[in-house]
Amino acid sequence: QVQLVESGGGLVQAGASLRLSCAVSGTFSLYAMGWFRQAPGKEREFVATISRSGLTYYADSMKGRFTISRDDAKNTLALQMNSLKPEDTAVYYCGAIFAPLSPDFYQPDSEPYRYWGQGTQVTVSS
DSSP states (O other): OOOEEEEOOEEEETTOOEEEEEEEOSOGGGEEEEEEEEOTTSOOEEEEEEOTTOOEEEOGGGTTTEEEEEETTTTEEEEEEOSOOGGGOEEEEEEEEEOTTOTTOOOOOSTTOOEEOOOEEEEEEO
């Protein structure tokens, strides 16, 4: 079992950058990870996912602007967000899926994620 704690959110202007972090307790290297977000009145939306081996996959609207990464030595997942837009405003969540036998596995669907952080608010003003 793991615990996830997000940080790094805040209020920024359009065009700015933010770097979100997700600190993970437990055996982080055995988990595939993902970032999702949820805006008020909307369903949770996929942002990016990364496998244990470092393979990545992004939602189309985030390609070229967001970068997901992991540091297994520091038990940390990160999301670098550049060129932020007002429509990126949401609560951002990190999630973990236990994948000890599948180093290349990643998951853009939120349903299989068993572990979630509490979320961090990102607000982008125009």
